[in-house]
Every structure is written in structure tokens, then in C-alpha cells.
Amino acid sequence: MCADRVIEITALDKSFGDFQVLTNVNLDVSLGERIVICGPSGSGKSTLIRCVNGLEQFDSGSISVDGISLSDPGGVDRVRAEVGMVFQQFNLFPHLTVLENLTLGPMKARGLSRADADAQAMQFLERVRIPEQAGKRPRELSGGQQQRVAIARSLCMKPKIMLFDEPTSALDPEMISEVLDVMVELAEEGMTMLVVTHEMGFARKVADRMVFMDGGEIVESGPPAAVFEAPKSKRFRDFLDKILQH
Amino acid sequence: MTRSIKVWVLLCGVLLVAGCSGSGGTWGWYVIDPSTDQGMNNIRFLIGGFWATILLSLIAAAMSMVLGLVVALPGMSSNRWVRLPSRVYIEFIRAIPLLPMLFWVFYGLPVVMRSLGMPITIDAFWGASITLAISDSAFTAEIYRAGIQSIPKGQTEASRTVGLSYTQTMRYGVLPQAIRRILPPLANQFIYIVKMSAFASVIGMQELTRRANELVVTEYRPLEIYTLLILEYLVLVLIISFFVRWLERKMGADESR
Numbered sequence: 021m022c023a024d025r026v027i028e029i030t031a032l033d034k035s036f037g038d039f040q041v042l043t044n045v046n047l048d049v050s051l052g053e054r055i056v057i058c059g060p061s062g063s064g065k066s067t068l069i070r071c072v073n074g075l076e077q078f079d080s081g082s083i084s085v086d087g088i089s090l091s092d093p094g095g096v097d098r099v100r101a102e103v104g105m106v107f108q109q110f111n112l113f114p115h116l117t118v119l120e121n122l123t124l125g126p127m128k129a130r131g132l133s134r135a136d137a138d139a140q141a142m143q144f145l146e147r148v149r150i151p152e153q154a155g156k157r158p159r160e161l162s163g164g165q166q167q168r169v170a171i172a173r174s175l176c177m178k179p180k181i182m183l184f185d186e187p188t189s190a191l192d193p194e195m196i197s198e199v200l201d202v203m204v205e206l207a208e209e210g211m212t213m214l215v216v217t218h219e220m221g222f223a224r225k226v227a228d229r230m231v232f233m234d235g236g237e238i239v240e241s242g243p244p245a246a247v248f249e250a251p252k253s254k255r256f257r258d259f260l261d262k263i264l265q266h
Numbered sequence: 267m268t269r270s271i272k273v274w275v276l277l278c279g280v281l282l283v284a285g286c287s288g289s290g291g292t293w294g295w296y297v298i299d300p301s302t303d304q305g306m307n308n309i310r311f312l313i314g315g316f317w318a319t320i321l322l323s324l325i326a327a328a329m330s331m332v333l334g335l336v337v338a339l340p341g342m343s344s345n346r347w348v349r350l351p352s353r354v355y356i357e358f359i360r361a362i363p364l365l366p367m368l369f370w371v372f373y374g375l376p377v378v379m380r381s382l383g384m385p386i387t388i389d390a391f392w393g394a395s396i397t398l399a400i401s402d403s404a405f406t407a408e409i410y411r412a413g414i415q416s417i418p419k420g421q422t423e424a425s426r427t428v429g430l431s432y433t434q435t436m437r438y439g440v441l442p443q444a445i446r447r448i449l450p451p452l453a454n455q456f457i458y459i460v461k462m463s464a465f466a467s468v469i470g471m472q473e474l475t476r477r478a479n480e481l482v483v484t485e486y487r488p489l490e491i492y493t494l495l496i497l498e499y500l501v502l503v504l505i506i507s508f509f510v511r512w513l514e515r516k517m518g519a520d521e522s523r
Contacts, residue, residue, distance in 0.1 A: 075423050101429055111424035115442050124438055125428030170424075177428055 024051040026181060026212055027072060032081035034067060041067045042078065043236045049181075054213045056223040056244070059233035060259060065216045068233070069183045072214065073103040086180060101129075104174030108186040110166045112158040118145070118169050119154040122176050130177070137176075144172040148202050164195030168202055175206075182206065184215040218263055224248065232256045274500065297487040298494055308481060312494060315474035319502070322394055322473060323460045329399035330459070331452070334406025339436070341411055352407070359404035364465055368397045372469045394466035398459055405455055413448035414440055446517050453510040457503050464499075474498050 027049035034042040041064045049055060057065045070076040072083060074096035083090045085099045092098075113121050122141035126132040132140070145151040148168035150161075158166050167187055174182060184203065188196045200222050207213055207226040217223070223230055224244050231241040232255075240247060240256045251257045298312070299305035341352030372393035379386045388396070417440050425439035467476035478495040482488045 073427060075426070097431075100427060103427070105423075105427040107420055107424065109418075109420050111418075111420035113421065113424070113439060113443075124425075125430065128434050128438060129429030129431075173424075173428060 025049070026051050026086050027214075028082075028084045029068075029072070030082045032068070032071065032078050032083065034064075034071065034076065034078040041236050042071070045081070045236075045238055047231065047238065047241075049212065049214065051180075052210045052212055053228050054207050054211075054226050055215065055229050055231060056227040057214065057216045057231045057233060058218060058220075058223070058259070058263075059239075063233040064236040065233045066185050069105075069185055069214050069216055072181075072183060073100050073105055075105075101177070102180045103183060104177055104179035104181070105183040106167070106170050106174055106185065106187045108189050110158070110163075110170045110190070112166055112170055112173070114158055117155055117157060118150075118161070121158065121169060122173050125173070125177050141172070141176055144175045145169075147175070147205075148172045149198075162195060163191045164198045167191065167195075167199045171199075171202055171206075181212045181214070184213065184217065186216050186218075188217065188219060220248075220260075220264060232259065234259070271504070293490065294487050295490055297481075297485050297490050308485070308491075309494075311481060312474070312477050312491070312498070315472060315477040316498070316502070318391070318471060318473040319460065319463050322391065322398070322463045322466060322471070323456070325395045326398035326402065326463070327456050327459050329395065330402040330406050330455070333399060333403035334410055337403060337407040338410035338414070341407065342414060356404045356407055359400060362401070364397065364401050364462055365468070367401055368394065368465055368469060371397045371400075390466060390469045390471035393469055394463065394471055398462060398466075401462075402455060402459055405458075406452065409448055409451045409455065410444075412451075413444040416447055417443050449510070449514060449517065453506070456510075457506055460502055460506065461499060 025048055027047070029045060029047040032042050032045040033040070045064075045068060047055075047068075057068065059065045067076055071078050071090075072085065074090055086102050088098045088102075089095050090099055112118075113124065116124065119138065119141055122144065123132075123134070123137035126137040126140060127134065142151055142154065145154055148171055150165055150168055153161055153165060153169070158169065161169065171187075187203070188199050191199065196219070200219060203213070203215070203222065204226055213226075215222075215227075227244045229241055230244045230247045232239050232247070232251075232253075234255045239253050240251065247256070248260070251260055296302065296305060298309050300309055337352050337355050340348045341356070343349050372388060372390070375393075375396075376386055376388055414436075421439050421443065422435055425435035430439065463473060464475040466473055467479060470476065474495060478491050482491050485491065
């Protein structure tokens with residue numbers, strides 16, 4: 021095992037009933053690496069990153085994160101402690117205030133005092149530029165603000181790796197950039213990131229590696245400049261044509 | 267709701283007047299006429315059952331709510347072997363009529379326990395409480411399940427990704443949201459318990475129905491006494507409805523704050 025390799029996915033297979041969602045997926049991620057995964061809907065890209073923190077179980081193959089195998093007893097919980105996740109639908113807790121959303125994990129799972137958790141939460145809210153919303157409920161916020169709260173909530177757990185599952189797909193167009201800006205900053209600070217997105221501008225700007233998936237397989241991967249200039253497979257070319265048309 | 271109360275009050279008034287004025291008729295309200303000593307004594311005796319009915323209902327409902335949750339949670343597991351006992355319990359308990367179950371618990375359970383070397387005595391109060399709780403818990407469990415499953419899966423996933431355990435996820439993430447949806451059907455169940463508590467009379471518990479029965483036997487005025495009995499339950503249920511509506515408003519306000 022290479023020392024700075026934080027995620028190792030080997031020969032991963034998964035199916036929902038008869039439908040094979042992932043077929044022999046292999047992917048290694050180094051510390052600090054930013055990977056953008058794209059592909060048509062149903063290509064298995066969300067399922068793949070959901071496997072990384074154990075939200076989905078896989079049928080065969082292996083995943084290890086920071087040297088911890090997900091198949092080990094208690095492995096899932098230890099991996100989740102290292103991995104943050106941001107969802108398409110934000111999944112904030114509607115019955116809690118923004119601040120309480122951020123402090124729930126640190127207080128209950130990490131045993132931080134309320135004062136410490138509050139202080140840390142405010143620090144991250146400032147980082148995503150919405151400290152003034154701390155006392156509000158999620159529903160009072162715009163979609164872009166909610167997604168930034170969700171990012172801050174993940175960061176409060178001090179993860180080594182961040183997973184983003186189509187973080188801007190549920191947002192109105194004018195709010196996409198405020199979320200992407202926060203993600204770009206996070207990338208610049210050296211966070212290891214796996215991002216499922218169709219935002220090709222973001223991919224060009226921050227990705228070290230683009231991964232294109234189709235039909236449950238990784239069809240192509242490489243540095244964005246190279247794969248955008250000269251996509252090797254027809255499937256990737258067709259996909260790029262479709263999403264770059266407008 | 268206020269309108270239905272008015273209708274009932276009017277109806278009772280008419281019955282009362284008709285009953286008291288008709289000397290040789292079919293009504294004999296004298297039996298519970300508060301202006302006479304005998305009538306007042308009878309009313310006191312009947313109303314004296316309120317406390318037992320309320321206490322029995324509250325304890326049965328509390329036990330049923332805990333038991334229902336204990337049954338419901340494994341029922342939502344993705345593992346079918348964890349799910350199975352919950353399913354069997356619900357199907358089995360739901361199929362047993364309350365009265366036979368009450369007889370079984372009151373007369374049979376002490377025998378079973380004694381044969382197992384754990385001699386216990388079950389009085390009428392606890393016999394009725396346990397039976398009502400068990401019988402109701404199958405329904406409570408289904409209510410919990412529906413409520414919890416109505417909370418989007420993303421809430422559980424988000425809780426797990428911020429490091430919460432299963433218990434913490436339920437306690438802080440899912441149940442506080444589910445409780446608002448569960449409350450109205452749970453209140454229905456409570457009203458059901460209050461009414462079913464009347465069965466406790468057959469094993470001799472001194473609650474509303476038992477007292478009415480006893481008075482009927484000595485006074486031979488079933489119509490008047492049972493009319494009052496029905497009104498007693500009506501008042502009890504209306505008070506509960508009122509309280510639940512207040513609670514719902516309060517929680518609703520809390521959610522939209």
C-alpha cells in the first residue's frame with residue numbers, strides 16, 4: 021500500500037436485484053487528490069461514492085479508507101469518522117437550527133462540550149459565509165445557503181475526505197456558484213475530494229483527475245485537460261457533446 | 267367541536283326533563299337526581315370510577331407506547347431475521363380479541379408464572395393494564411413504523427455520516443420529526459384504550475363501567491345509569507381530544523418557528 025493512498029477501491033461489484041450497478045470498479049485516491057466523477061444518470065457514480073462511506077453495501081471487491089477496510093467489523097463506523105458527505109438534497113435536520121445542525125455530530129458522536137461545539141460551528145459557518153443564519157431553521161434559507169450549511173456540518177466532523185453527491189443539482193442556477201466557490205476553496209486548502217457533478221467548469225478548475233462512468237464501469241479517467249481535449253471513447257465524447265452543448 | 271357539545275347538552279337536557287317529568291313513564295331520573303341524598307350518593311359512586319379509568323388508561327397507554335417502539339424498531343431492519351419476531355408479534359397480538367386476552371392474563375398468567383417458579387399475583391388493575399398495553403402495542407408499533415418510515419431516508423443517512431450511532435440517529439434525528447406525524451394516530455389509540463378499559467369491569471376492577479353495573483343491580487334503573495355512563499366516557503374523550511389538539515398546535519408552531 022502506498023503511504024499517501026487514502027482510498028483504495030478494488031474490483032468492486034454491486035447489483036440491485038438483477039440490475040448490475042457497478043462492474044469491476046477500481047479506483048485509488050491519493051491524499052489531497054481531487055477527483056470529479058461524471059457520467060449519464062444511472063451510470064453508478066452516486067452508488068460508487070455512497071459505497072465509500074458504507075451508505076450502500078457492495079457484493080464483492082473491497083474498499084479501504086485510510087487503511088481501514090469497510091469489510092472489517094466496525095470498519096464502517098471508523099471509516100465514517102474520516103469521511104464527510106454532502107448530498108444533492110442537503111438533508112439538513114429541519115427540526116434543528118442551523119447551529120444545532122452543525123453541533124449535533126460533534127457533541128453526540130465526539131463528546132465536545134456545547135461551548136466548544138458552538139465555537140467550532142461558528143468558525144465553519146463563517147468559512148461558508150453565513151454566520152448570521154446560525155439561529156434560523158433550514159427552511160428559512162435558500163437552497164444555496166442550505167447546501168453551504170450542509171458542507172459546514174460535514175466539516176465540523178474534521179473529515180480527511182469529503183464526498184459530494186451532485187451537490188449543485190438541486191439548486192437554482194443563480195445559487196450554484198456560491199456553493200462551487202466554497203468547494204473550490206476547500207480544494208485549495210488541500211482537502212481530498214470525490215465529487216460527482218456535471219459542472220465541467222468546476223472539474224477543469226480543481227480536478228486532478230476526471231473519471232467518466234457509464235453502465236456501472238469506469239470508462240475513462242485522466243487529468244481534465246487531457247480527457248476534455250481528446251476523449252478516447254465514443255461514449256465519453258457523446259456525453260461531453262450532450263452536456264457541453266448549452 | 268363546540269357545536270357538537272351544544273347538541274349533546276341539548277339532547278341531555280331534553281332527556282332529563284322528559285325523564286323527571288314523566289312520573290309513570292319509562293324514565294326514572296330520580297336514581298341520579300342530585301337534589302336528593304340518594305341520587306347524590308349514587309352520582310358520587312358512579313363518578314368515583316373516573317380516577318380508576320383514567321389511571322388504568324394512562325398506565326396502559328404509557329406501557330403500550332414503550333412496548334410499541336421496542337416492537338417497531340426491529341421491524342424496520344433490513345435483516346429479515348431481525349424483522350421477523352416483530353412481524354410475528356404484531357400479527358399474533360392483533361388477532362387476539364381483548365376480552366379473551368384479558369381472561370388469559372388475569373386467570374392464566376399467574377398459573378404459567380407459578381409453574382415457571384415465579385409466583386406472582388395479578389390484581390384486577392394490573393391484569394387490565396397489562397392486557398390493554400399488550401393488545402394496543404401491536405397497533406402502536408404499526409403507527410410508529412408508518413411515522414418513522416415517512417421521514418426521508420436522507421435524514422438517517424445524514425445522521426450516520428455525521429457520526430451518530432443508530433440509537434442517536436433515532437433519538438436526535440428521526441424520532442423528533444416522526445413524533446409530529448405520529449401524534450394524531452397515537453391520540454386516536456389513546457381514546458381507544460380509554461373506551462376498551464371498560465372491559466376491566468368483567469374482572470372486577472372498580473372503574474366507571476363496573477360501578478355503573480353494580481348500581482344497576484341494586485337500583486334496577488339501567489337506562490338512566492348507562493346513559494350517565496356514556497356521558498362520562500364522552501366527557502373524558504372530549505377532554506382528551508381537546509388536549510391533543512392543543513398539543514398539536516403547540517408542536518406545529520414549534521416546527522414553523
